[in-house]
Amino acid sequence: xxxxxxxxxxxxxxxxxxxxxxxxxxxxxxxxxxxxxxxxxxxxxxxxxxxxxxxxxxxxxxxxxxxxxxxxxxxxxxxxxxxxxxxxxxxxxxxxxxxxxxxxxxxxxxxxxxxxxxxxxxxxxxxxxxxxxxxxxxxxxxxxxxxxxxxxxxxxxxxxxxxxxxxxxxxxxxxxxxxxxxxxxxxxxxxxxxx
Numbered sequence: 532x533x534x535x536x537x538x539x540x541x542x543x544x545x546x547x548x549x550x551x552x553x554x555x556x557x558x559x560x561x562x563x564x565x566x567x568x569x570x571x572x573x574x575x576x577x578x579x580x581x582x583x584x585x586x587x588x589x590x591x592x593x594x595x596x597x598x599x600x601x602x603x604x605x606x607x608x609x610x611x612x613x614x615x616x617x618x619x620x621x622x623x624x625x626x627x628x629x630x631x632x633x634x635x636x637x638x639x640x641x642x643x644x645x646x647x648x649x650x651x652x653x654x655x656x657x658x659x660x661x662x663x664x665x666x667x668x669x670x671x672x673x674x675x676x677x678x679x680x681x682x683x684x685x686x687x688x689x690x691x692x693x694x695x696x697x698x699x700x701x702x703x704x705x706x707x708x709x710x711x712x713x714x715x716x717x718x719x720x721x722x723x724x725x726x
Contacts, residue, residue: 535658535672539679541717542653547646549576550687552632557691560631565688571634572684573677575641580676583651584669610716 544550549572556565632640641647654672661668699707 532660532671535654535660536675536679537717538654538658539676540683542650543676543679543683544686547650548640548644549637549647550684552637552640553684554687554691554694556632557688558694559691562689562692564631565692567634568632568637569684569688571637572641573680574634575638575644576647576680577673577677578638579641579644579647580651580655580673583648583655584673 553565553569553572556568654676655669658672659668660671
């Protein structure tokens with residue numbers, strides 16, 4: 532369960548469309564402006580988790596080999612994202628918003644966000660906690676994911692709002708990108724250890 536918790540922290544903290552747009556919204560419009568957006572991301576994330584659990588996860592736990600294939604595919608995507616972040620250059624790769632997005636924009640973003648499905652698939656198929664109690668495992672994992680998800684997203688919102696006031700050097704921004712990429716690679720390592 533510790534591997535699952537650490538993976539939650541790393542994978543939810545690392546950049547994807549949800550956290551990058553949250554930080555970008557904070558940088559553009561301030562901290563309070565992001566509350567409705569985070570609520571929409573939360574609803575969208577849980578809809579994606581339910582979609583993964585109700586369909587794909589059930590298949591994964593019944594078909595030998597498919598779990599490994601999906602874990603390899605999701606790991607490859609996470610490595611790809613980590614490489615893009617690490618080589619983003621000297622600007623922190625926040626997604627900047629020209630118009631303040633709201634609740635429904637955030638729900639929609641999560642529903643079409645490939646990282647959300649990769650995260651769901653990785654977390655629900657790559658970290659067996661209670662292999663003989665599927666429903667109990669799903670409930671525990673959803674509680675842990677949401678308990679980590681909420682402060683992480685508010686943290687990214689605050690970081691975006693705070694970075695707006697700072698004038699970071701190119702070297703510092705590059706170091707932040709590399710750190711975010713390494714955190715994503717740590718998730719890949721934790722997933723490999725839990726198989």
